[in-house]
Amino acid sequence: MKPTILLDGVSKSFGAIRAVRNVSLALAPGEIVALVGHNGAGKTTLIKLMLGLIRPTEGVVRVLGGDPSTDAEVRAAFGYLPENVAFNPALTGRETLHFYSALKRAGREQVEGLLERVGLAEAAGRRVRTYSKGMRQRLGLAQALLGRPRVLLLDEPTTGLDPALRRDFYRFLEQLRDDGATILLSSHALSELEGRADHVIIMGRGEKVADGTLDELRRLARLPTRIRIRL
Numbered sequence: 001m002k003p004t005i006l007l008d009g010v011s012k013s014f015g016a017i018r019a020v021r022n023v024s025l026a027l028a029p030g031e032i033v034a035l036v037g038h039n040g041a042g043k044t045t046l047i048k049l050m051l052g053l054i055r056p057t058e059g060v061v062r063v064l065g066g067d068p069s070t071d072a073e074v075r076a077a078f079g080y081l082p083e084n085v086a087f088n089p090a091l092t093g094r095e096t097l098h099f100y101s102a103l104k105r106a107g108r109e110q111v112e113g114l115l116e117r118v119g120l121a122e123a124a125g126r127r128v129r130t131y132s133k134g135m136r137q138r139l140g141l142a143q144a145l146l147g148r149p150r151v152l153l154l155d156e157p158t159t160g161l162d163p164a165l166r167r168d169f170y171r172f173l174e175q176l177r178d179d180g181a182t183i184l185l186s187s188h189a190l191s192e193l194e195g196r197a198d199h200v201i202i203m204g205r206g207e208k209v210a211d212g213t214l215d216e217l218r219r220l221a222r223l224p225t226r227i228r229i230r231l
């Protein structure tokens with residue numbers, strides 16, 4: 001199957017800092033892919049490159065066959081949940097989604113269905129300042145889903161969620177994946193991806209150090225020692 005996202009020999013430097021070094025990867029439609037690595041490993045930079053927010057210093061980024069940094073049609077296919085997304089605490093959940101649907105020209109008619117889908121229908125009339133971390137994260141996901149994206153990029157979406165909320169969150173991603181979306185999420189923790197991610201990419205100091213299913217990664221004789229993540 002044609003990959004949704006293709007990176008070929010991509011590097012990104014910020015001055016003297018080489019945030020991403022010679023990364024090649026392919027993400028297929030209908031996959032949940034996890035990007036794993038410690039702080040500063042280059043996960044957010046890779047996501048920004050895929051979004052076309054920044055351009056590679058070297059190499060090629062292709063999303064749905066186009067260049068996300070110049071092709072508005074490609075960018076319109078994205079849903080993006082940034083790390084630590086902050087909402088206006090004075091707006092209600094429903095008002096927040098109305099605001100984002102206007103920004104994305106997505107049409108308001110999706111809002112009620114999305115609130116229902118992320119389990120916020122009852123709380124939709126309450127202000128965001130009264131929401132728990134889990135509720136804010138689900139509101140973030142609803143925001144990312146406005147416009148029915150084909151590609152979802154989620155930067156550390158489960159940070160701060162308790163195990164039950166994580167379970168719900170992954171179940172929800174599986175439904176989206178089964179509807180044909182390509183989902184990339186970044187995470188610090190390999191442990192929570194068991195049985196959840198179809199494909200795992202491990203980053204260390206800007207480089208891709210491993211790429212495969214969790215089972216394949218376990219079968220590798222050993223992972224490079226500089227990335228000590230328990231499998």
Ligand code: ATP
Nearest residue numbers: 014017018019037038039040041042043044045046
């Ligand atoms: P975290 O888990 O902390 O989000 P990360 O894996 O997402 O980390 P990145 O945010 O991609 O890592 O950062 C990779 C490296 O690039 C870090 O050394 C970071 O300081 C640097 N970096 C990222 N963005 C910039 C920028 N705009 N200007 C300068 N340096 C940057």
